[in-house]
Amino acid sequence: MASRATPDVNEAYIRYISSVSPKTKEKRSLFNAFLVGGFICVIGQFLRYMLMFLFNLEGDELAGTVSMILIFFGAFLTGLGVYDRIGKYAGGGSIVPITGFANSVVAPAMEFRSEGFIYGLAAKMFVIAGPIIVFGVISSVAVGIIYYVAGLL
Amino acid sequence: MGKHTAFFHNRPTIAATYSVAGKKEGDGPIGKVFDYVFEDEYFGEKTFEKAECKMLSTAINGGISSCGCGKSDIDAIVSGDLLNQIVSASFAARDYNIPYIGIYNACSTMSEGLAIAAALTDGGYMSRVAVATSSHFSTAERQYRYPLELGSVRPPQSQWTVTGAGCAIVSAGGKGPAITAATFGKVVDYGITDANNMGAAMAPAAMDTLITHFRETGRTPSYYDLIVTGDLGAFGSRVLKHITGENGYDISFNHVDCGEIIYNIDEDEYQGGSGAGCSAIVFNSYIYRKLKDREINRVLFLATGALLSTITTQQGESIPCISHAVAVENEAL
Numbered sequence: 001m002a003s004r005a006t007p008d009v010n011e012a013y014i015r016y017i018s019s020v021s022p023k024t025k026e027k028r029s030l031f032n033a034f035l036v037g038g039f040i041c042v043i044g045q046f047l048r049y050m051l052m053f054l055f056n057l058e059g060d061e062l063a064g065t066v067s068m069i070l071i072f073f074g075a076f077l078t079g080l081g082v083y084d085r086i087g088k089y090a091g092g093g094s095i096v097p098i099t100g101f102a103n104s105v106v107a108p109a110m111e112f113r114s115e116g117f118i119y120g121l122a123a124k125m126f127v128i129a130g131p132i133i134v135f136g137v138i139s140s141v142a143v144g145i146i147y148y149v150a151g152l153l
Numbered sequence: 154m155g156k157h158t159a160f161f162h163n164r165p166t167i168a169a170t171y172s173v174a175g176k177k178e179g180d181g182p183i184g185k186v187f188d189y190v191f192e193d194e195y196f197g198e199k200t201f202e203k204a205e206c207k208m209l210s211t212a213i214n215g216g217i218s219s220c221g222c223g224k225s226d227i228d229a230i231v232s233g234d235l236l237n238q239i240v241s242a243s244f245a246a247r248d249y250n251i252p253y254i255g256i257y258n259a260c261s262t263m264s265e266g267l268a269i270a271a272a273l274t275d276g277g278y279m280s281r282v283a284v285a286t287s288s289h290f291s292t293a294e295r296q297y298r299y300p301l302e303l304g305s306v307r308p309p310q311s312q313w314t315v316t317g318a319g320c321a322i323v324s325a326g327g328k329g330p331a332i333t334a335a336t337f338g339k340v341v342d343y344g345i346t347d348a349n350n351m352g353a354a355m356a357p358a359a360m361d362t363l364i365t366h367f368r369e370t371g372r373t374p375s376y377y378d379l380i381v382t383g384d385l386g387a388f389g390s391r392v393l394k395h396i397t398g399e400n401g402y403d404i405s406f407n408h409v410d411c412g413e414i415i416y417n418i419d420e421d422e423y424q425g426g427s428g429a430g431c432s433a434i435v436f437n438s439y440i441y442r443k444l445k446d447r448e449i450n451r452v453l454f455l456a457t458g459a460l461l462s463t464i465t466t467q468q469g470e471s472i473p474c475i476s477h478a479v480a481v482e483n484e485a486l
Contacts, residue, residue, distance in 0.1 A: 010343055010344035011344075013343045013344070013345075013357065013396075014343070014344055014345065017345065017350070017353040017392065020388075020391070020392070021310050021350060021353065021388070022309040022310050022388060022423070022424075023309065024308060024309055025309075029306075078302050078304075079302075081302060083302065083304050084301065084302045084303060084304045084305075085304075086304060087303070087304020087305055087306065088304070088305075088306060088307070088421060090304070091306045094304050095304060095305075100304065103302070103303060103304050104303060106302070107299070107300040107301070107302035107303040107304075108300045108303070110300065110301075110302055111295055111300035111301060111302070112295075112300075114199070114200045114201075114202075128299070128300075128303065
């Protein structure tokens with residue numbers, strides 16, 4: 001008898017496993033993600049108002065400064081080893097905001113520091129953020145083309 | 154002799170064992186039985202890889218000294234770990250002037266090593282062989298998953314890689330629990346592709362080896378006081394009991410899984426421990442002591458391993474798994 005199970009045994013086993021496997025508690029995960037993600041956005045909005053009223057920033061300058069501050073705190077909390085704990089609780093809630101992007105760049109940079117600055121830290125810095133940048137650029141090009149074509153009509 | 158089972162007639166014994174564990178393991182339900190628990194996850198080294206290597210050599214040194222012999226009395230080191238090119242084992246062996254047999258069967262390496270050592274000593278080719286395996290949470294995470302500081306969520310079917318190393322000294326003749334038989338496992342793949350669900354992937358391999366062992370030895374599950382699997386975890390253990398039960402072998406009364414008993418599940422270890430170090434530290438401390446104290450006299454130890462790599466997982470391949478079994482028995486009084 002071959003040790004690789006026949007296809008129908010496979011299917012029966014896979015069906016059995018998926019019926020008894022522990023499942024992610026979706027409602028709770030969604031709620032936590034909403035709570036933490038929303039809170040990060042509230043902080044962003046708060047910063048925006050503060051910068052507006054205290055420093056009279058506006059437009060691109062304002063948006064850029066808010067992003068910069070959030071990125072700084074995302075990176076800082078990653079360095080302190082706090083962000084991954086937030087992530088365990090919040091899931092997508094702390095991955096989607098710009099702080100999550102900072103986390104995804106800083107975490108591998110820290111991890112691969114032991115393999116040197118160039119081939120370790122610098123080369124591995126974008127292993128997780130890389131796909132986000134690639135698809136971000138591609139979709140911005142696509143949106144640009146759609147805008148251009150819509151403008152011609 | 155069965156087709157897959159070797160019987161050892163000269164009673165190669167497990168003369169001594171030693172276990173080194175990390176803090177989380179030391180804080181677990183059986184943490185007190187480990188010979189050495191270290192607090193700092195770097196173990197005083199600069200990188201996690203070096204820490205794992207040091208852990209392994211600490212275990213080997215501990216095994217040798219608790220056996221009451223010196224390095225020169227050891228004829229070979231049979232060792233393996235989870236890292237690419239089994240670097241922890243090879244780098245640890247660099248510091249010994251002893252022949253080194255590097256082996257890899259993922260998390261089933263401990264029982265595989267015991268079977269090899271038993272064959273070498275039973276056959277009269279060697280008189281003392283050190284078997285050691287290790288795993289480290291932080292080296293395994295960076296090889297198999299994500300960076301430690303990344304804010305990702307572990308799924309509820311996942312397990313936590315054990316930080317620890319265990320060593321057993323197998324000796325020709327002498328006193329102590331003896332390895333009386335070994336059943337070498339086949340690679341079994343039931344088509345599970347979820348790399349987070351190791352328990353489900355490995356359970357069929359454990360079942361295959363178990364049933365082969367029972368058929369070829371003519372034994373039943375009740376022959377053993379304890380059937381010890383390596384790192385199926387809580388969920389995988391449930392699956393194993395279910396599928397072996399369906400095949401006519403009830404192991405629900407004497408089965409224990411090293412991964413299931415190693416942690417207090419209070420963070421996100423979920424189904425328990427895993428890794429080559431998991432079965433190594435539990436078998437070489439908790440189980441071995443119970444054998445030594447004759448609280449139990451017959452143990453079937455089968456560690457299970459998932460033979461995947463990150464590349465095969467990304468290519469959508471299913472997970473081939475394996476399990477080797479060794480029967481460890483006390484001499485009748």
